[in-house]
Amino acid sequence: MAIILGDNQYGKAESRIVRIVRDSPRHEIRDLNVTTALRGPFEPAYLVGDQSNVLPTDTQKNTAYAFTKSKGVESIEQYGLDLARHFVHEIDPVEGARIEIEEFAWERAVVDGTEHDHTWLRKGQEVRTAAVTVDSSGEYVIGGLKDLVLLKSTGSEFAGFLKDEYTTLPETHDRVMATALDAKWRFSSLDVDWNAVYPTIKALMVTEFATLQSLALQQTLWHMGTAVMEEFPFIAEVRLKAPNKHHFDYDIGRFGVENHGEVFFASDRAYGLIEATLIRDDAPPAGEAWRASAGLA
Amino acid sequence: MAIILGDNQYGKAESRIVRIVRDSPRHEIRDLNVTTALRGPFEPAYLVGDQSNVLPTDTQKNTAYAFTKSKGVESIEQYGLDLARHFVHEIDPVEGARIEIEEFAWERAVVDGTEHDHTWLRKGQEVRTAAVTVDSSGEYVIGGLKDLVLLKSTGSEFAGFLKDEYTTLPETHDRVMATALDAKWRFSSLDVDWNAVYPTIKALMVTEFATLQSLALQQTLWHMGTAVMEEFPFIAEVRLKAPNKHHFDYDIGRFGVENHGEVFFASDRAYGLIEATLIRDDAPPAGEAWRASAGLA
Amino acid sequence: MAIILGDNQYGKAESRIVRIVRDSPRHEIRDLNVTTALRGPFEPAYLVGDQSNVLPTDTQKNTAYAFTKSKGVESIEQYGLDLARHFVHEIDPVEGARIEIEEFAWERAVVDGTEHDHTWLRKGQEVRTAAVTVDSSGEYVIGGLKDLVLLKSTGSEFAGFLKDEYTTLPETHDRVMATALDAKWRFSSLDVDWNAVYPTIKALMVTEFATLQSLALQQTLWHMGTAVMEEFPFIAEVRLKAPNKHHFDYDIGRFGVENHGEVFFASDRAYGLIEATLIRDDAPPAGEAWRASAGLA
Amino acid sequence: MAIILGDNQYGKAESRIVRIVRDSPRHEIRDLNVTTALRGPFEPAYLVGDQSNVLPTDTQKNTAYAFTKSKGVESIEQYGLDLARHFVHEIDPVEGARIEIEEFAWERAVVDGTEHDHTWLRKGQEVRTAAVTVDSSGEYVIGGLKDLVLLKSTGSEFAGFLKDEYTTLPETHDRVMATALDAKWRFSSLDVDWNAVYPTIKALMVTEFATLQSLALQQTLWHMGTAVMEEFPFIAEVRLKAPNKHHFDYDIGRFGVENHGEVFFASDRAYGLIEATLIRDDAPPAGEAWRASAGLA
Structure with missing residues (x-):
């Protein structure tokens, strides 16, 4: 009846890296939050404090910074693959690597009607994400976005x-629907034009959100996911998580002011939370693609 | 040697109001965070718990919601004036009102190349602000923005x-400069096209940030402020607060990778903080314009 | 090559419930953040917008509030079981329920040396957590804590x-170690004195953190977990996630001031992140215990 | 009609400093967030980018770290005075300094019933604050606390x-009252045992909150402030800011469950906000004591 070490990993979370490409007067910016985690034979570090297999998290961070220049950041998916492969193939005891990246978008400042060469405003909308896993079973790439705030x-x-005895909610056929979408999609190929796919996915999701006469947020999510999967055959799976950000009619009729879906209280908490996975029936196995942590969300 | 009640106010903070204008199929949205505070003869509430002069904060909230429909929200400055005047002129014991408003911008979803009638994405950039004070001394309007994140x-x-004995910072003639601008401007007139002024002010500030060869963030702030004041004679004063969001060169030369202003660590804390007021030498007195609270920032 | 609906769930997140027990002049307080999620045959809601199987999230919230009185909150584990069983056994289409609860601790105000009957200060330390799943495969309870901030x-x-070519970290035999512990433990029995177990687990973890001469945060986590599992045979598994909150020596030697582990910069980001699972080799299967969401962390 | 530079200051915000005193095996910890700001003849930095009078914010940070060892942190008030005097008296162009400090409390880990020598848990309750200003007009010290969360x-x-036409709130004679207190007090003397005063002030405020049968949060604040000022003649002024953290009765009577002040929805927003200043009628002038910033809250 022994206690054993199960699933485990370690790494450096949230390295904030800004990469400026300045090979010409028109600079480019990539603004990243990079988390690396390594998996392998690290039991001795836990059981007896032996670090001989442990590449310091500080080293992982150094590598993440260096690679933004030596390998570049053509896309966060490609950059994540470069980092993960390095740790698995170049560092002897490492058996698996998980790289998670958030990218914050910037838009060029406009000066006298022209986009400026080296000045940007933080765009502030959704965060683009990637999660890459490399180990002996294969290479896995998940793209995504989070905090895309939509309202109709x-x-x-x-x-x-x-309805049950605790049900008091009135039915409605015209309400505000708002969410802060968190979406992830699993690629079944690595031969993808990562930067071309992303804006199309976002546009497809926004279009479905806007145009569907929605009978439930669940239905809207289903339409958003299928639109993406029908467009891109190399997307095997889409996972969606969407808070129902409630906007309650504010009762100003008490004061003699009519409110026909015009004045709302935007509530912070509680909120509905809808989660769904869409998958092709012939999708290749997900393998390690979705395993983010060693057990705790 | 008595203890007396000094400056005081009370109100309802952060009413989250979403106003949809749906008079035509092309809806409009105003997304507000409204804080109201009243000033007047409220000593009995403090000293003996007598509420007879106290209009409940719940009532203030109800009024803020009702007015978005009955008065409308042509601009947050006008809406703030409507609310403040109501409390001072219609509620007998109230002597002064302070209304502070944040507005969150949304942009229309684009579907098949066309802006959608009733769906938006949260824009996510800077927050537009207004602070309106009305009392027996006059009416004061301050416009503003906050969290406009800029980087060059x-x-x-x-x-x-x-330089002193604690100075170790090297001099530099080429660095990243980034900030999250907080700006407020005091109007010396109420006869202003509030919604026309705002985007011009933002554009002027962005342009100065982008185009000035900056010798210090202080100098950049000065140029941003003067550009605005030279454009709009009815802006008597501009107050600016700008964190210097440090981006430190990451030393990847240790790994044989050159870094000529290309790879940066974006630091969270500590940060520089530069604050400045620009004022016309013939500006009318600020009166109660800047007094936000009863004493605590 | 069809697209199918995979794993899914929906519910109400973060209902903020405060329960006062006032059966005697000495009141008691339970301060909860409750999230409910239901699983079952909800495909029609996604595919065609048919809600006939969907118990509204608003109803789930009403139930969560009502149960704090009708069932009481003897412990968050018991309360979670009551809620989960209700949804699965009383609501016909529901097949599984996941209840996650955070509890915020309060301590009694001390007045003239005596604990006050009905006034408290928010304690402010770690948050106690519980996650309960009930479905046809069984009943699962996970206890936990998060944000327990420790420093030695x-x-x-x-x-x-x-060490590799990117390694620059110096070795050290005396450093500050700090973390914000996130721990979860899986019970293999439901016949547990939930409220008695919790403080003992916390005390055991704190003791190990304090007394072990630590060679790595990994080793400290291992000791914390084994101490708990050796004490409580009905804990089958412990999962730990611990940021290494770096405290860097600040180089004040440049200014002629010695710093022998006395002055530190407490860094926000990046931080190390160590994750580990400890499990008994004869533990019963985890079943649905750890499945929190439908796919997204 | 020129534009002139008005009020201005600059400095380094939020240096996170942890100071360990390890002169004996029983270590002590001070955990600080330090913000420094300098005032003086800095116009050339704004107008023409001339930095010759500008002591870099990086230098201010270095000084703040070095002083925690060379001067020590007997109390945050004394440490703030040391820093402010240094900048004003030792750095030639500097005319005024404003030092703001937050201190996070830790409590010793208890191991086998004994307080541990070098391990702590973050206490997590209120943050102790100090704000020190030194300039040619004098030396000013403000003590304070923030985020002390109380509930009765x-x-x-x-x-x-x-009551007016927008008033719908029912009257009540038994409700939950909760706040997150923000309090600041101005000392009229510098000959104060800073660390002895603080816990007494906190205890007095908690006692008044608990024991007063409150007719309004305003009345509670008045009692809290006067209790402090009656105890300490060298406190000239107290400023209080208290959100009314609403706890609304949740209507579970609809489900046949009685709720006599037992089940509450703890609301996030909107919240009441009560602000008050208490001052002695013979208080010395506040001078620069309360001026925190150059104009923006």
């Missing part, structure tokens, strides 16, 4: 739902 | 500074 | 680690 | 308030 002021219903 | 990858220097 | 100013080393 | 489950009323 009509074209959303919620009715015909199950 | 060259065109910024810092050299020739004072 | 000596008794921590890091040396003998693997 | 009875002994609070709100009735007899002013």
